[in-house]
Amino acid sequence: MLNAIKKFFSVGSVSVAGKDARFRVRSRSELSVIIAHFNEYPLQSTKALNFRYFCEILNLINKKAHTNIEGFLRLASLINRLNKPLSDSLLAKLVQLGPLPKLEFETSYEFSSANRLQTLNPFWISGFASGEGSFTYFTKTRVNSAGMPVKDYSLVFEISQRTQDLHLLNLIACCFKTGRVYTETSGVSRLRFRSKDHIISTLVPHFRDYPLEGHKNLQYLAWLKAVTVLTDQTKTSKRDAELDMLIKELSSLK
Amino acid sequence: MRKNLTGQARYSSTNKQISSETFTLNPLWVTGFSDAEGSFNMSIFKSKTAAIG
Numbered sequence: 692m693l694n695a696i697k698k699f700f701s702v703g704s705v706s707v708a709g710k711d712a713r714f715r716v717r718s719r720s721e722l723s724v725i726i727a728h729f730n731e732y733p734l735q736s737t738k739a740l741n742f743r744y745f746c747e748i749l750n751l752i753n754k755k756a757h758t759n760i761e762g763f764l765r766l767a768s769l770i771n772r773l774n775k776p777l778s779d780s781l782l783a784k785l786v787q788l789g790p791l792p793k794l795e796f797e798t799s800y801e802f803s804s805a806n807r808l809q810t811l812n813p814f815w816i817s818g819f820a821s822g823e824g825s826f827t828y829f830t831k832t833r834v835n836s837a838g839m840p841v842k843d844y845s846l847v848f849e850i851s852q853r854t855q856d857l858h859l860l861n862l863i864a865c866c867f868k869t870g871r872v873y874t875e876t877s878g879v880s881r882l883r884f885r886s887k888d889h890i891i892s893t894l895v896p897h898f899r900d901y902p903l904e905g906h907k908n909l910q911y912l913a914w915l916k917a918v919t920v921l922t923d924q925t926k927t928s929k930r931d932a933e934l935d936m937l938i939k940e941l942s943s944l945k
Numbered sequence: 946m947r948k949n950l951t952g953q954a955r956y957s958s959t960n961k962q963i964s965s966e967t968f969t970l971n972p973l974w975v976t977g978f979s980d981a982e983g984s985f986n987m988s989i990f991k992s993k994t995a996a997i998g
Contacts, residue, residue, distance in 0.1 A: 695969075696975060699969065729979070732973055732975070733976070734980050735976070735980055736980040738979070738984075741985045742985055770987045770988075773985060777989070781989065812977075814972075814973035814974040815974065815976055817977065818974035818975060818976065818978035818980075818981070821978050822977075822978050823981040823982075859980075904970070904978075
């Protein structure tokens with residue numbers, strides 16, 4: 692799938708290390724292709740803010756700002772704001788050159804609620820779900836009328852995000868007209884679809900028309916088999932054995 | 946994007962390797978995936994060869 696993304700952009704390289712694969716674009720000329728893409732099709736999460744810092748840094752480098760100490764410190768200050776802060780040891784060395792300028796980036800405009808998109812494109816949702824979606828299940832063991840323990844499965848599709856991007860989960864729920872959003876005190880929010888009927892009537896047509904890609908699609912297809920068995924057949928020991936097998940298959944794809 | 950295909954058609958059960966030749970991505974899909982998995986990184990390092998820059 693990363694190769695498909697590489698092909699899409701016609702730049703960058705894909706590297707594989709163990710179970711991880713990475714698509715990376717490093718050269719300034721190639722990065723311009725990526726920047727043009729995100730200017731035309733803007734990021735919707737707070738990652739858009741990182742993108743703006745990144746563009747600002749590249750701009751300064753292109754203007755050769757980093758070749759004098761003042762410009763270099765300005766760059767370091769911006770890099771310090773991108774993702775994680777710089778390491779203490781590096782900061783200590785930088786401070787020997789001079790204090791890092793305090794840079795405030797006007798961010799309020801794009802992130803005020805009035806300027807946010809009010810609807811998400813279905814292709815965007817499938818791309819996002821290919822990254823952050825989770826096709827999983829819950830189990831609950833109860834004791835039936837004969838006093839025997841019975842395992843019930845409930846199949847779940849969930850998207851988790853840091854709560855700063857809660858609005859995206861709400862917008863996705865709006866698009867599907869179903870799903871519940873939970874906000875946890877740990878700073879994580881989850882959009883969860885667990886009703887069998889809603890899965891079939893809303894998610895299935897969506898992912899048919901706007902497919903997931905890569906490994907997530909394989910997980911989805913395995914999960915959907917289990918959903919279908921759970922929905923179409925009444926509870927018998929034969930069905931439960933089949934469901935057990937499908938759940939095992941799904942787990943093996945994790 | 947080949948819209949009228951179900952996901953199943955694209956993958957054979959024996960070969961899970963996904964060919965990048967068989968489909969193209971929608972640009973909004975790419976942005977959505979980047980919102981999920983992308984990252985922008987920049988690092989500072991000391992060059993052994995250049996005095997500045």
